[in-house]
Amino acid sequence: EALMKNITSIIFNNVCRGLFVQHKLVFAFLIASRIEKFAKNLSDGEWNFLLRGILDDEGLDDIKNPDSSVINAKAWKLARALPTICPVFQGLPMSVVNNIADWKKWIQTKEPQENKLPGKW
Numbered sequence: 001e002a003l004m005k006n007i008t009s010i011i012f013n014n015v016c017r018g019l020f021v022q023h024k025l026v027f028a029f030l031i032a033s034r035i036e037k038f039a040k041n042l043s044d045g046e047w048n049f050l051l052r053g054i055l056d057d058e059g060l061d062d063i064k065n066p067d068s069s070v071i072n073a074k075a076w077k078l079a080r081a082l083p084t085i086c087p088v089f090q091g092l093p094m095s096v097v098n099n100i101a102d103w104k105k106w107i108q109t110k111e112p113q114e115n116k117l118p119g120k121w
Contacts, residue, residue: 008035045085054081063093066100070107095119 012031016024033050036042054060054077061083065076079096082089095118096103102118109115 049081049085053078059084061093063097066097067104070104071096092121095121 008031012028015027019027033042033047037047053074057077057080060077060080063080065071065073068076071079080093082092099118106112106115106118
């Protein structure tokens with residue numbers, strides 16, 4: 001395991017020397033996701049969802065968007081699809097519907113990724 005970490009680090013550092021700054025983050029993401037897939041922490045379904053999103057509404061719960069001025073149709077479709085791909089997100093769409101004020105506040109913060117998600121999330 002230590003050998004694998006060292007080899008990964010060496011390869012990453014050597015490849016990054018030849019990349020533009022804006023491409024280093026993409027390369028880091030690809031390396032990290034490959035490691036997660038190899039460790040079986042990232043399923044094929046999750047990977048495909050991350051890359052492609054959701055193509056159609058078939059099989060999704062028909063939960064109405066609680067506030068289309070904040071959550072666009074594409075984002076709401078993705079939120080409804082997440083529980084079908086990752087069971088850990090079971091109940092997320094209903095949480096958004098039932099706590100829209102909290103979610104709206106979180107969505108509209110300057111850097112939502114830095115803040116705690118509303119409710120149990």
